[in-house]
Amino acid sequence: MNPVNYIHLFESKTNNAHLITFDNGVDYVVKLYKAKEDKALINEWFAYCIARFMGLPVPYSYLVEMPEMFIETIPNIKDLQYTSMQFASKYINDSVNAHEANIQNIINHCDLAKIIVFDYWLCNTDRTRKNVLLQEKTPGSYYLWVIDHAEILSSFCWTTNDLEHLPQKIIKSATHEMMAKYITDEKELKQQVKIIQSIPTQLLEEILSFVPNDWNISDEEKCELIKTLNFRRYKILPLLIGKFIKRVYRPIHSPSPNDRKT
Incomplete structure (x- = not known):
């Protein structure tokens, strides 16, 4: 694929999400390498591949090679370091984020437990309402996509020392709470922990x-990343999801005192 038309920059925390049309006629959201955010593209690629393996609703994504001459035409790029590849995700048309939708139903509710457990495993503390996309299929009924994994591992510029000290607590996420409303059985969350534990280290x-x-x-960073994720999925993830069920899921699904009286 080759880029043919730059459309615009999306407003974001890092100003690094560019809508570009490629020669296959498809629009992609492209992220470029920035030295000050040196793990952002690695995070995106790594999270995307795992998400695809787990069957999460993520847009198809690719490592693409854009000519340096094309990149030089992109306006207002700061701190850019040209690299051989960039990260491109297919743009989801006719979608809104969770701030903009009046959600009454999520069609792919069977994916929601996967997303929550995935976020806890990869320590994605950035699952905000802007980082889900919703496509309305019928009035109030939406298909949910997850996007933007540049800040898994709690940072887009993590170090091996950071990996050793990742948070081991409940993630404050109104989006996770919204998703939890549409999960019909807490066993779905526990099952996803087992699935993640079965993913081969290879x-x-x-x-x-x-x-x-x-x-x-570096090779050292790769080894530490694998070590960290293995530790989290076997030792930390079951505890965190247990806490999530107790402190978030059950209060949402428990009947109110008035309901219990009737």
Whole structure:
């Protein structure tokens, strides 16, 4: 794929989400490498591959090679370091974020437990209402997509020391609470923990092997990342999801005192 038309920059925390049309006629949201956010593209690629393996509703994404001459035409780029590959996600048309939708039903509710457990495993503390997209299929009924994983591992510029001290607590997320409303059984959350624990370590290693060399992740960082995620999924994730069920899921689904009287 080759870029043919730059459309615009999306407003975001890092100002690094560019809508670009490629020669296959499809629009993609493209993120470029920035030295001050040196793990953002690695996070995006790594999270995307795991999400696809788990069957999460994520837009199809690719490592793309955009000519340097094209990148130089992009307006208002700051702190850019040209690299051999960029990260591109298919743009989801006719969608709104969760701030803009009056949700009465989520069609793909069977995906919601996957998303929550996935976020807790990868320590994605940035699951906000802006980082889900909703496509309305019938009035009030939406298909939900998850986007933007640049800040998994709590940072888009993590170090090996950061990985050793990732948060091990409930994530404050109104979006997780909204999703939890549409999960019909807490067993779905527990089942996803088991599924994540069954993912082969070799798959995680293979995903990292495809990271372009000029995205600058060292062998030491790769090893520490795998070590951290294995520790989290076996030792930390079951505890966190247990707390999530107790403190978030059950209060949402428990009947009110008035309901219990009737």
